[in-house]
Amino acid sequence: MKPATRCLLVYPEFRSESFWNYRATCSLVGARYPAAPLGMITVAALLPESWDLRLVDRNVEELTDTDIEWADIVFAGGMISQQAALIDLIELIRERGKPIVVGGPDATSSPHLYHRATYLALGEAEITLPRWLADFESGTLRHVYEAGEELADVTGSPIPRFDLLKFNRYLHVGVQYARGCPFRCEFCDIIELFGRVPRVKGTDQMLAELDRLHGLGYRGHVDFVDDNFIGNQKALTSSFLPDLKTWLEGKRWPFEFSTEASINISDNETLLEMMQSVGFSAIFVGIESPDEDTLKATQKLQNTKRSIADSVRKIYSYGIFVNCGYIVGFDTEHDGVADGILHLIEASAVPVNMVGMLFALPNTQLQKRLAKEGRLSDGFELAPDGAGDQGASGLNFETLRPRVDILRDYRRVIDESFAPDAYFERVLDVGSALDCSQKKLRLPLRYVLRDMRGLFTLLFRMGITKSYRGRFWRTLGKLLRRNPKGLRYSIAMMALYLHFGEFRHYLITRLSDEIGRQENTAVAAPREEAASV
Template identity: 45%
Template sequence: MKNMLRKGTKCLIVQSKFSSLSFWNYIDVCEITGAKYPAAPLGLLTVAALLPQQWEFKLVDENVEPLLPEHFEWADIVCLGGMLPQQPSMISIIEKAHYHGCPVVVGGPDPTSQPELYNSADYLVLGEGEVTIPLFLEDLEKGATSGMYKSEDRADMTIAVVPRFDLIRFQDYIMVGVQYSRGCPFNCEFCDIIELYGRKPRTKTSEQIIKELQYLYELGHRGHIDFVDDNFIGNKKNVKRVLPLIKEWSEEHKYPYYFSTESSINMTDDEELMQMMKDVDFRYVFVGIETPDDEILKLTNKRQNINKPITEAVDKIYSYGMVVNGGFILGFDNETDQTAGKMIDCIQDSGICVAMVGKMYALPNTQLTRRLQREGRLFESSSTLEGNAHLDQMTSGLNFVTTRPRLEVLEDYIKIIKNIYDPKNFYERIKYTGLHLKPSNKYRPSFSKILKSLNAFSKVSMKAGFSKTTGGLYWKTLVNVLLKNPKGVEAAVNMAAMFIHFEKQSEFIIDLTKEEIKSVMSFGENEFNESMFAEA
């Protein structure tokens, strides 16, 4: 075997493909903006920075370019990693790499949760790469041709490396990610983040974040940066330390960026924090709302959301200039025939346009999965994915025996998707968001960026403004927001662009769910459940 640690070892890093039918893979919007995919593969860019820097790296993101035989012919070693929806494509890449004689290193959330599914890989580097990649490299130096590397230790974020942002083309992506923290202080039963990264949020130092922003600036990136943290405000004390420094740096560099992130809804309890986020131009925040029903929240241990009137909380976030994208889940144990209606009203009344409604999925190694196993309700083979039925939380899910009839849950799911992605209802929410949003946009685009934005606006106007289903709604909403709250127009146009994707994607989800209903009906519910247990 070659000495892999030598200078010049050629390392091919592969981001496997996500389906174009996934909720988050808004290809239509990418085409409008001139990009190829929403977000750059931050995890793999971090891996590249953790590997020997005397190596030569080539990153191929299958979402923006094809993975070709010559890539494998170039490589001495192949590295890949990913999440549950990428499972089939990752396993396929392992086979391709072996066909070309390349050893394969695999890591990331799904291999960490289900390493047995990736036994065909030569090296399994599990958990947090900052801890386990050094173990892998130590073994590689000894000439090891295979191995599994794992540790219960957590990475020290204060010594985290700067990702290799130089390996990507910024024009291929709508946004570039930066990670400030890992872990979440809460204890939601269904969440795998606290299992993977712990309940004590660990953050980088303020200086590290400034260093990453500066590196991106020097490489030429301008525009959207997404803080990919699962809960950006998990450690409020440290967040309040870094935001003033980001503001100072942004002022010195004439605000080259605007930001988005994910946060728990208790951000609304801290108006000082929201003002600090507004001051550095945070424009979008994803909030895990899950359900408006407090009794369901208690059962699933999402206590931070209890006694939080959703519309009131969302309005408060709008008042600080941030558009709220919301995550919702159907399929909790103590739902009723009123659940769907409550969820529809919650989404509509709060004006949340980007509402990700998924079916409950018992992820590997979560409290929920362990409880369902104890209760004899989990379909054990459910985390082995095949075909188009498992692209994201909207197509997979209910991988267990539900407490209310499965058909009822599936029919409610169709009801919700039909309602919230009905053009009239969606544009009502665009209008609500546009009128209630109070942005203070500080990002200063270059002249070329302005021209690019104008071109994107013209494309949205052509697609949405002259569509049979949305034409009248688009122009009426645009004029309404323009006259009453001009600062909300940019967000309104962005949401109209998103509907171009959601209109297609929701039709796909409805058709897929109807097929699932047919399958359950053809078996009968009890027989369907028995057949799922038999597959284990």
């Protein structure tokens, strides 16, 4: 009998400081990283049942020589912020004489960067992996497998291999209901990778995934990692959410949910009511800019002709807190962009705002336009060293506004919006406004004890050791009086400041250094020109 193929699945590390790598907050409850690698365990589910699988997530554990020696073949993939780690992994695996299959969003967008991988699987794994496996069995493997324009039927996507995860190492576990987004934002690569027609899984299929998670003993936070959860609102309200509520009632409310959605979710009160009724507690919304001309120029039309702050506060009224994204560096923005962003952050009372510099991602409409205009930087597709996301990098093109002015505006937004008083004031505002009357999550004792230990650790770290401890205690006391039912969620938002407070200092230092270099270059240029005359 042929021995089982031993397959090592490796998820590369996010090496750099980032808005979303909030390890300090994770450590409160003994976790090591926020999110589990859903993509890798979905790939695992597509592999033959006869294969022997081992998962190594380098964000929570070491990749050992023993792991590599054990494997007959290695699978890996990642995003642009994992680029350097994945390229290094390819070299490591090659040195050990093992074949490696590489896929994922960054390899699909920039395959030339990964040419030293033994095999490339470009596009959605549901399409490329069966082709690779067929050639693997027949001994006719080739270097590159491409999906091209073909998109997967997600109703045939298997249940991810949640059993490969060590749940206690993560704050939450992800699932995916839909892929694609109906909008056409110029800077976004989602529509290029996954299309503009949202593809949704069947209700029974999705409930089977949650049932598998439940059966494995997981409880608590489940994140729908969809590109835009509300891309197909009819499917949500007519089938999935009603059936999800019935399932949750039958399981005695083991999960609560978060996701990403566009701001027009605030226009559908029926949808918001249903999301509240099944335990959605948070969504991420891309705001990008407070300037209507910029939103129109970048095709972010769903954010126009509305009060963004009113839309956000409407979402609060359904017990769902909002995290927002902003971008600095658009062609159409003006010198008052920092004022506009800071005003909107204050008016909407969103504590967590991922503010980043514009980055022209490969194959986006933005990248194609800048290429035609001759404005892309050399190596624009390379992730800068030490940069985990657009918060610490970006502007990989020639800007229309002076670059140093963009950097100064960006530094000001980070400095002022993440100052302790400003952050905790927004937590107080949103924590007072959240309607948590319908929260039904029921956690087993072991989870309750874990959270209690985390709370005591938080009270010590924030309430005793930090310089902002006075503001922390005042905010906590007011929230206890104003909205005790929402205290769990308000404390979670405060806990994130263990990361954001430090990240603020990191970004300001990094930006100040870059501003200094830009200013020195601007001073030196006229001198060099004069000396050459």
